[in-house]
Amino acid sequence: WQRSPADARAARAQVDSLLAQPLTADGAVAVALLNNPGLQARYAALGIAQADLLRASLPANPSLRLGRLQGGGAVEIDRAVVFDVLGLLTLPQARQAGQQRLAQAQLQAAADTVALASATRQAFYGAVAAQQLAGYFAQVQEAADASAELARRMAAAGNLAPLGQLREQA
Numbered sequence: 001w002q003r004s005p006a007d008a009r010a011a012r013a014q015v016d017s018l019l020a021q022p023l024t025a026d027g028a029v030a031v032a033l034l035n036n037p038g039l040q041a042r043y044a045a046l047g048i049a050q051a052d053l054l055r056a057s058l059p060a061n062p063s064l065r066l067g068r069l070q071g072g073g074a075v076e077i078d079r080a081v082v083f084d085v086l087g088l089l090t091l092p093q094a095r096q097a098g099q100q101r102l103a104q105a106q107l108q109a110a111a112d113t114v115a116l117a118s119a120t121r122q123a124f125y126g127a128v129a130a131q132q133l134a135g136y137f138a139q140v141q142e143a144a145d146a147s148a149e150l151a152r153r154m155a156a157a158g159n160l161a162p163l164g165q166l167r168e169q170a
Contacts, residue, residue: 001043011035025124032120039116042109049098049105056098059091060084 002008011034018027033039060083067078087094151168154160 001047002040003047023124025121028124029117029120032116033113036116039109039112042112046102046105046109049102053095053098053102056094057091060087 002011015031015034018031021027023031062081062083065078065080065082067080069076069078148169151160151165155162155165
């Protein structure tokens with residue numbers, strides 16, 4: 001989770017380091033995890049859930065109220081300390097609800113991380129397969145060109161019928 005500009009710079013340096021070498025599946029996953037703003041937002045939501053749990057675990061602060069009453073030549077100052085008794089009674093339930101929200105945020109962050117890693121691996125292997133397929137097609141094209149050239153030379157020497165030459169060129 002990149003919480004500060006320094007964390008973002010460190011992540012960028014790590015991404016640059018990973019991209020300076022030949023990319024592997026694990027490297028591609030690391031780059032995706034470090035560069036995904038949606039995942040960073042999910043981690044931020046996890047931090048918010050942690051803060052909410054802490055807030056739900058603590059009783060509300062008491063407040064002090066002062067008042068001034070004036071009437072009939074007398075001045076009376078009213079002082080009161082107000083404390084949320086109902087909030088204190090429901091503190092265990094609020095803490096439990098906060099723990100459930102935190103657990104849900106943790107599971108969602110983990111699921112998003114695993115889904116991104118899986119999609120990245122799938123895309124990486126798809127790209128490697130496409131690159132290998134392109135290389136294979138280039139080899140097939142080169143072999144077909146060599147076969148057509150051989151058929152042209154054989155036809156020029158009289159060793160191949162025109163139909164055979166056309167078939168090889170096709």
